[in-house]
Amino acid sequence: MTTPRPAFPAPGTADPGDGATVAIDIGGTKIAGALVGPDGTMDSATRRPTPRGAAGDGDAVFAAVAEVVAELARSPLWPSAVRCGIGSAGPVDASRGTVSPVNIGAWRDFPVRARVEAELARHGAPLPTVLVGDGVAMTAAEHWLGAARGRANALCMVVSTGVGGGLVLDNRLHPGPTGNAGHIGHISVAFDGEACACGGRGCVESLASGTAIARWALARGWVPDGDDTAAGVAAAAAAGDPLALAAFDRAGRALAAAIAACATLTETDLAVIGGGVAAAGDILFGPVRAHLADYAALSFTGGLEVVPAALGTDAGLIGAAAAAMMLLPAA
Numbered sequence: 293m294t295t296p297r298p299a300f301p302a303p304g305t306a307d308p309g310d311g312a313t314v315a316i317d318i319g320g321t322k323i324a325g326a327l328v329g330p331d332g333t334m335d336s337a338t339r340r341p342t343p344r345g346a347a348g349d350g351d352a353v354f355a356a357v358a359e360v361v362a363e364l365a366r367s368p369l370w371p372s373a374v375r376c377g378i379g380s381a382g383p384v385d386a387s388r389g390t391v392s393p394v395n396i397g398a399w400r401d402f403p404v405r406a407r408v409e410a411e412l413a414r415h416g417a418p419l420p421t422v423l424v425g426d427g428v429a430m431t432a433a434e435h436w437l438g439a440a441r442g443r444a445n446a447l448c449m450v451v452s453t454g455v456g457g458g459l460v461l462d463n464r465l466h467p468g469p470t471g472n473a474g475h476i477g478h479i480s481v482a483f484d485g486e487a488c489a490c491g492g493r494g495c496v497e498s499l500a501s502g503t504a505i506a507r508w509a510l511a512r513g514w515v516p517d518g519d520d521t522a523a524g525v526a527a528a529a530a531a532g533d534p535l536a537l538a539a540f541d542r543a544g545r546a547l548a549a550a551i552a553a554c555a556t557l558t559e560t561d562l563a564v565i566g567g568g569v570a571a572a573g574d575i576l577f578g579p580v581r582a583h584l585a586d587y588a589a590l591s592f593t594g595g596l597e598v599v600p601a602a603l604g605t606d607a608g609l610i611g612a613a614a615a616a617m618m619l620l621p622a623a
Contacts, residue, residue, distance in 0.1 A: 311374030313616050314364060314419065316357065316408065317608035318342075318380040319426065320395025325360035327369045328613035332437045336367035337609065342396060350398045357404070358411050365415035376421040377616030378408055379429030379608055382456070386423050386471030394454075422619045424458075426450065427475060428467045429611030430601070431458030434564050435465070436614040438602035445560045447551060448601070449476055451576075452567035455497040461558060465618040474554075477501070481549040499546035502569045509539040526572035540572065544579025551580070552587030555596050566601025573600075 312327040312335070324339040340356040364370060381393035389405030405423045412419050424432070431440075431448035440446040440460060449457040455477030459466040466473050477497035478490050485494025498504055502522030509525050510516070514535040516524045528536035551563045569576060580598050588596045603610060 311372045312369050313613040314361075314373050314376040314412065314417070315609045315612040315616075316360065316376070316378045317426075317429070317612055318357065318378065318391070318393070318396075318404070319608070320381055320393065323356045323360055324609055325364050326609045326613075327364055327367055327373060328610060329369075332610055332613075334606065334609060335369055336364055338363045343398075350400075350402050353396060353398050354402075354404070354407055357408065361408070361411045361415060365417070370415070370417065373417050373419060375616045375620050376408065376412060376417075376419045377429075377612035377614070377620075378404060378421065378423045379426050379612035379615065380404060380423065382425040382427075382472070382475075384423060384425045384471045386425075386467065387469055389423055391423070420620050422616050424467055424471050424612070424615045424619075425456065425475075426608060426611075427456030428458035428465065428471060428473075429615050430456075430566060430603075430607045431460060431474065431564075431611070432465050432614035432618055433603050433607040433611030434566070434601055435460045436617070437610060438607070439564045439599050440562055443562050445558065446562040446564060447474065447476065447554050447558075447560045448564040448566070449547075449551075450567040451500060451502070451547070451565055451569040453501060453503050455501050455567075459554075459558065459560070461560075465615060467615075467619070476550050476554060479550045479553060481546050481553075496546050496550045500543035500569075505539045505543050505569065508542060509535055512538075514539070522569050523571070526569075526575050529572070529575045537575075540575050541579045541583075543569070544576060545583040547576075547580050548583035549587045551596070551598065552584060552589075552593060555588055555593045556590060559592060561596055563596065563598045564601050565598065566603070566607060570600055 317324040326334040326337040380391045390401045392400045434440040434448045444463045446460045457474045457476040459474035478495045480494045482494030488495035488498040505522045525536045
């Protein structure tokens with residue numbers, strides 16, 4: 293049996309240094325890669341679709357990752373690479389370097405960090421490598437170059453088909469022992485709420501994810517106009533549909549309660565929200581901010597801000613690089 297190594301040696305603030313960072317972003321629909329420079333510029337960006345129909349065949353999925361690494365290795369910047377960051381859909385176990393993404397059925401306890409390290413070495417770049425969940429990667433990205441830049445303490449969230457997140461405390465990315473600290477989607481905000489897929493009850497994700505928003509609206513009689521997803525609910529809410537507005541109000545209240553709880557525990561003074569549901573704009577942010585006053589009532593949480601994420605679709609790759617810079621500062 294291999295003894296797990298520490299997940300994150302000497303966490304610190306971002307230290308870009310002079311070399312490039314190999315960034316790999318692994319999700320249920322695509323696997324992307326880029327070489328990210330010290331200023332955040334992405335070079336040689338490439339992507340592959342995440343293989344479908346490969347249930348049980350983890351190597352078939354990893355073949356796409358290997359193709360991404362091979363393409364990056366052809367870049368003139370490849371010899372300048374000094375570290376590698378992997379951001380992946382979760383759950384992740386950074387202490388072991390493994391992932392078990394809900395949306396990649398072929399990977400269960402898959403040793404993605406070791407496999408990527410071997411692939412890097414095969415292409416002449418035996419680099420120190422760090423693995424983080426996609427919520428932590430987004431947090432690193434927003435703190436480095438996005439909406440949380442210059443803020444010492446922040447909670448960053450992804451609200452999409454699920455709800456994830458990460459923390460920056462005292463200017464340091466705080467992933468926790470297994471890389472899951474800040475996973476705000478599974479804070480319970482309704483002790484008698486419905487069961488969540490995680491096994492808990494009343495979790496933020498079961499109330500505020502895009503899936504939950506659409507499910508709640510449909511169950512109460514909302515009639516979609518061709519789009520029965522959260523985006524369709526948002527469009528209906530913008531047009532004044534009372535059920536759609538109620539669905540987003542319910543989601544906003546759940547998010548506000550969780551954000552306030554996090555601020556009470558950690559004294560974060562900023563919450564950054566990204567992901568597909570955040571694209572609804574004030575349809576989501578209005579209720580979150582309105583309900584925040586009901587939960588963030590203590591003096592030290594009174595100035596809590598809620599803002600949209602700034603980096604959009606680039607956050608995954610920039611975040612994988614930023615996490616490596618923060619968590620492998622001596623590389």
